Amino acid sequence: MRKIKVAVNGYGTIGKRVAEAIMLQPDMELIGIAKTRPDYAALLAYRMKIPIYTSREHVKLFENNGISVAGTIEDMLREADIVVDATPAGIGAKYKPLYEKYGVKALFQGGEKPDIADASFNSYCNYDECLDKKYIRVVSCNTTGLLRLLCSLNTYNKIRRVRATIVRRAADPKEDKKGPINSIKPNPVTVPSHHGVDVKTVLRDLNIVTTAVIVPTTLMHLHIVNIEFENPMTRGDIINALSARRRIALVNAELTGIDSTAKIIEAARDLGRKRSDVPELIVWEDSIHVSGNEVILMQAVHQESIVVPENIDAIRAVMGLAKNPEESIRITDQTLKIGIFREMFSIPKS
Amino acid sequence: MRKIKVAVNGYGTIGKRVAEAIMLQPDMELIGIAKTRPDYAALLAYRMKIPIYTSREHVKLFENNGISVAGTIEDMLREADIVVDATPAGIGAKYKPLYEKYGVKALFQGGEKPDIADASFNSYCNYDECLDKKYIRVVSCNTTGLLRLLCSLNTYNKIRRVRATIVRRAADPKEDKKGPINSIKPNPVTVPSHHGVDVKTVLRDLNIVTTAVIVPTTLMHLHIVNIEFENPMTRGDIINALSARRRIALVNAELTGIDSTAKIIEAARDLGRKRSDVPELIVWEDSIHVSGNEVILMQAVHQESIVVPENIDAIRAVMGLAKNPEESIRITDQTLKIGIFREMFSIPKS
Numbered sequence A, B: 001m002r003k004i005k006v007a008v009n010g011y012g013t014i015g016k017r018v019a020e021a022i023m024l025q026p027d028m029e030l031i032g033i034a035k036t037r038p039d040y041a042a043l044l045a046y047r048m049k050i051p052i053y054t055s056r057e058h059v060k061l062f063e064n065n066g067i068s069v070a071g072t073i074e075d076m077l078r079e080a081d082i083v084v085d086a087t088p089a090g091i092g093a094k095y096k097p098l099y100e101k102y103g104v105k106a107l108f109q110g111g112e113k114p115d116i117a118d119a120s121f122n123s124y125c126n127y128d129e130c131l132d133k134k135y136i137r138v139v140s141c142n143t144t145g146l147l148r149l150l151c152s153l154n155t156y157n158k159i160r161r162v163r164a165t166i167v168r169r170a171a172d173p174k175e176d177k178k179g180p181i182n183s184i185k186p187n188p189v190t191v192p193s194h195h196g197v198d199v200k201t202v203l204r205d206l207n208i209v210t211t212a213v214i215v216p217t218t219l220m221h222l223h224i225v226n227i228e229f230e231n232p233m234t235r236g237d238i239i240n241a242l243s244a245r246r247r248i249a250l251v252n253a254e255l256t257g258i259d260s261t262a263k264i265i266e267a268a269r270d271l272g273r274k275r276s277d278v279p280e281l282i283v284w285e286d287s288i289h290v291s292g293n294e295v296i297l298m299q300a301v302h303q304e305s306i307v308v309p310e311n312i313d314a315i316r317a318v319m320g321l322a323k324n325p326e327e328s329i330r331i332t333d334q335t336l337k338i339g340i341f342r343e344m345f346s347i348p349k350s
Helices: A013-023 A040-047 A056-064 A073-079 A091-101 A123-130 A141-154 A194-199 A235-243 A261-271 A308-319 A325-335 A340-344 B013-023 B040-047 B056-064 B073-079 B091-101 B123-130 B141-154 B194-199 B235-243 B261-271 B308-319 B325-335 B340-344
Strands: A004-009 A028-034 A052-054 A082-085 A105-109 A119-121 A135-138 A159-169 A208-215 A221-229 A248-251 A281-284 A289-291 A294-301 B004-009 B028-034 B052-054 B082-085 B105-108 B119-121 B135-138 B159-169 B208-215 B221-229 B248-251 B281-284 B289-291 B294-301
Touching (some): A004 A308, A013 A028, A013 A082, A013 A308, A028 A073, A040 B261, A040 B340, A052 A056, A052 A073, A073 A091, A082 A091, A105 A308, A119 A308, A123 A141, A123 A325, A135 A308, A141 A221, A141 A248, A194 A208, A248 A340, A261 A340, A308 A325, A340 B040, B004 B013, B004 B308, B013 B028, B013 B040, B040 B052, B052 B056, B052 B073, B073 B091, B082 B091, B082 B308, B119 B123, B123 B141, B123 B325, B141 B221, B141 B235, B141 B248, B235 B289, B248 B340, B261 B340
Parallel strands (some): A028 A052, A105 A135, A119 A135, A248 A281, B004 B082, B082 B105, B105 B135, B119 B135, B159 B208, B248 B281
Antiparallel strands (some): A159 A221, A289 A294, B159 B221, B221 B294
């Protein structure tokens, strides 16, 4: 079978991770990445033999740093079956006409407005809906975290309403110009925050309201989620539903000592995960509080990597490479070694 | 040749890294680690098949988390040729009588007082002096960074005096209970700080005074070093001297974008370094300012990993496994892939 030719436009936090994930897929070929600056990430990509494309006016800059460029972004699009747009928020919309001109399918990220694409995407929620579409938007990290949880529970028992607070990290680890560094900032100060609205681009009829604040940390986001079901639930029901999903890791803080976002990242470092990434949604088992129809829990979202498996599945959906979500998810999880986190840090039942 | 049997007592930041480094050495065998808590690091070590020892009163705790213990710390010492003490600062002194009782050689870390050992150690400075000694102290991360720099330059031109400021990180990434988180703290407010004094445990006659402050960050320490030589130097002299050392990576901030400790760590993440570690001393090429006999520069020290190669070399010195530093350093650097950082992020001279 011919491998699907995938290009990645933008090589920052998401782009570099998705590019490397594509290289691990048996049914995909990374034909190149496009980048505007010849920085350390470009040097490393070049030395890893990844073809680098850039706009005509940047070629000289790359050559000054000893990096030979494979061609222009247009050259890259001409070769590709699909492009993953991982440019900064809002820039994807500016590139869309170029993708249209070259007749290439495209994935956009959650920083773009929903109407850029034919549908928004989450692997556990609406893979089927995105099959063979032309333009798909993979929702942002927080929305992905919420959708993974809700679509895992929704198959179990109908959800009546969701109220969630998103405690956001201020900046990514590499970002040394962003804040706040000594403040807790409502984000926005109006209610609702956009996260719940974004969840509804996938789960259209859900009654969900979210609020968000930003705190001075770089590691992960944390959600406090309150869910009301149509019917009473038990703690065991929730644990069973979440345990059935490889992309969710239930963690026992008391027994393992993994009791903060810092400890989750330290566990990922010890595990030898590249870049200390945690593409799994981490749910603290200790936090699951059930009372009648109501469930409250806390979960942590690694903003840099949680959308990577979703991008890979979205490529398969759009290109018709796998006709059902289970097939794509299985290949993605196996190649990205998702599932190891919960295996390694689980406590055997005595 | 029989492999040297090494035990590691303490499995925190330094212990877990040294244990894994030992497993990569052709002339050493890790016979086990000793730990007091059955946390995520213990779970992972257990699932990596590393024998875990603990004190008799902690065995039950480990078994409750499904971890079978290989024996007591005494059992471990009975088996070992040498123990690397990586217990918290000051605790090594409490263990020394036990090491003496079992007739086992021991390495201590920089958190112990110098007089615990027969000598303090740095691979580039005094390997020969530590050959076949019984107890050796591997100096702390900041002292290791200073010694790597000074012993690389001292072979080049005689140093008359050193004045340095240590801007310390407040806590390690996993430590979520330590501060300061919103203050710059003289550490101590008296001059000198202990770092220069500690340098003199290895370079006894050096005129060095250091000052230190703590700032709210977890990633790396940063040093501003002022060196006065006996004779005039050029910028080229400094660059040549530092380029000759694999454990020093000269980084060009302007050309690579690696212009902060956050970016150094991001580069290590992209490189796929386990735990994003940077055992190399990073010197910013841009910062090297030379005027007559005087040199000023800035360097960054990864507190979690810089002493790991030194611990491995110290084991070889104490056990007489390599009769000269070059031989040990070569094996250590090769097995720990030291040198890759500067190779991958260097800018070719045009």
